[in-house]
Amino acid sequence: MKKIFSTLALSAIAVTAVSCSDDDKPAPTEQKQLLGKWNYIEELALDVNGNMVSTDSGENGVCPLDIYDFLSNGSLQHTDYDYSTNSNACSNQILSGTWSINANTFTLKNEFTGEEGEAFEIKKLNNDSFEIQQTLSREDAGNYELNVVSLKYIFKKVK
Structure with missing residues (x-):
């Protein structure tokens, strides 16, 4: 499940670089709040009523949590850690x-x-928490149980 999120999230987080206008307007507050390093915490599978029907933790055993580093030029570096119970591994x-x-x-x-990327609805974005949600296609929803229609991804700012 973690790899599914990594694929979806990374694919959705990586859309067109943020460009500056001729008059160098400051970046919107939302963009400024997202800058920096964030840990991937969990994925929530939601039904049509928004009820959580399952969850998948971003927990990696003894390894660090995955890190998403959102840079001011619109680029992203994602450090994807494998799960292990052995810190040497x-x-x-x-x-x-x-x-x-x-x-x-x-x-x-x-x-x-791919070229078009993926879009997510921002459910929450502040200095400490970032939550995005994506409605699943009928095909993708078939990979889940219990009438899942959307996924919510939760991130916490690295201190």
Whole structure:
């Protein structure tokens, strides 16, 4: 399940680089709040009424939590740690992509999402917490049980 999220989230977080306008307007508050490193905490599978029907923790055993580093130029570096119960076996891979925010839509583009990327609805974004939600296609929903129609991803700011 963690790899499904990594694929979806990374693909959704990596959309078009943020560009500066000719008049160098400051970045919207939402973009400024997202800058920095965030830990992936969990994925919530939701039914049509928004009720949580299952959850998948971002827990990696004794290895660090996955880190998403949102940079001011619209690029993303994702450190994806493997799960292990042996601290000597903790390994990771660095994935990259691009991200953007437009109103309450967060878009991610990377090697998994392709040229168009994936869009998520921003449910919460403040200095400590970032939550995005994505409605599943009928095909993707078939990979889940219990009438799951959307996934919510929860991140916490790295202190």
